[in-house]
Amino acid sequence: xxxxxxxxxxxxxxxxTSVKIECRSLDFQATTMFxxxxxxxxxxxxxxxxxxxxxxxxxxxxxxxxxxxxxxxLTLSTLTVTSAHPEDSSFYICSARGYxxxxxxxxYFGPGTRLTVL
Amino acid sequence: xxQVEQSPPDxxxxxxxxxxxxxxxxxxxxxxxxFHQNPWGQLINLFYIPSGTKQNGRLSATTxxxxxxxxxxxxxxxxxxxxxxxxxxxxxxxxxxxxxTILRVKS
Numbered sequence: 001x002x003x004x005x006x007x008x009x010x011x012x013x014x015x016x017t018s019v020k021i022e023c024r025s026l027d028f029q030a031t032t033m034f035x036x037x038x039x040x041x042x043x044x045x046x047x048x049x050x051x052x053x054x055x056x057x058x059x060x061x062x063x064x065x066x067x068x069x070x071x072x073x074l075t076l077s078t079l080t081v082t083s084a085h086p087e088d089s090s091f092y093i094c095s096a097r098g099y100x101x102x103x104x105x106x107x108y109f110g111p112g113t114r115l116t117v118l
Numbered sequence: 119x120x121q122v123e124q125s126p127p128d129x130x131x132x133x134x135x136x137x138x139x140x141x142x143x144x145x146x147x148x149x150x151x152x153f154h155q156n157p158w159g160q161l162i163n164l165f166y167i168p169s170g171t172k173q174n175g176r177l178s179a180t181t182x183x184x185x186x187x188x189x190x191x192x193x194x195x196x197x198x199x200x201x202x203x204x205x206x207x208x209x210x211x212x213x214x215x216x217x218x219t220i221l222r223v224k225s
Binding site for chain 1: 151153160161163166204206211212213215216217218
C-alpha cells in the first residue's frame with residue numbers, strides 16, 4: 001500500500017526558532033498534499049492544501065506567514081513553522097493523495113510530527 | 119459547512135466483544151473513509167467506502183449515502199484494536215473529520 005513518511009517524528013525547540021517538517025510519499029506520486037494539526041484528545045483540523053508546483057491554499061484562520069508550505073515535487077512537501085511559540089506546540093500530520101493500485105482519491109497519512117516549543 | 123458526528127464518543131469493551139461505531143454527516147459527500155489512530159498517533163486507513171459494504175477480516179463497514187450515515191463494525195475485539203476511530207468525509211476537495219470514538223479494549 002501507499003506509504004507516507006514524515007521527518008522528524010518529534011522535535012523540541014526554543015521559542016523564536018523555526019522548524020521544518022518534511023512529508024514524503026515513498027511509493028506513489030502525490031498530486032496533492034495536506035497538512036493537519038491535532039491538539040491532544042481532539043480531532044484533526046486541516047491547515048492547508050498544496051498542489052505540486054503551486055501555492056498552498058490555507059484554511060481560514062491559519063496564518064500563511066507563520067506556517068510556510070512548499071510542495072516542490074510530486075513526492076515532497078514541507079511545512080515550516082516560523083518563529084515558533086509555545087502555542088504552536090501540537091501534533092502535525094501530513095497526508096498525500098495520488099493514485100495507488102487503482103484506488104483513486106484516497107488520502108494516506110504520515111506518522112505525524114510532535115512539536116514542542118519551550 | 120458540513121457536520122460530521124460520531125457516536126459513541128467513548129467505548130470500553132471486554133476482549134472478544136463486538137461493537138458498532140456510527141458516523142452521521144449532514145450533506146452529500148464524495149467519499150467517506152474510516153481510520154484508526156493508534157496510541158502513537160499513526161492514522162491507518164481502514165476503509166474507503168463512499169457507499170455499500172466492505173469487509174476486511176474482523177472489521178466491516180457500511181455506508182448508506184442516501185441516509186447520510188456510515189457504520190463500522192468490529193467483531194471479536196482485541197486489545198490491539200484500542201485507539202481512536204475517525205470517520206472523515208470528502209466535502210469539496212477536503213477531508214472533514216468527525217470528533218472520533220475512543221475505544222479501549224480490556225483483556
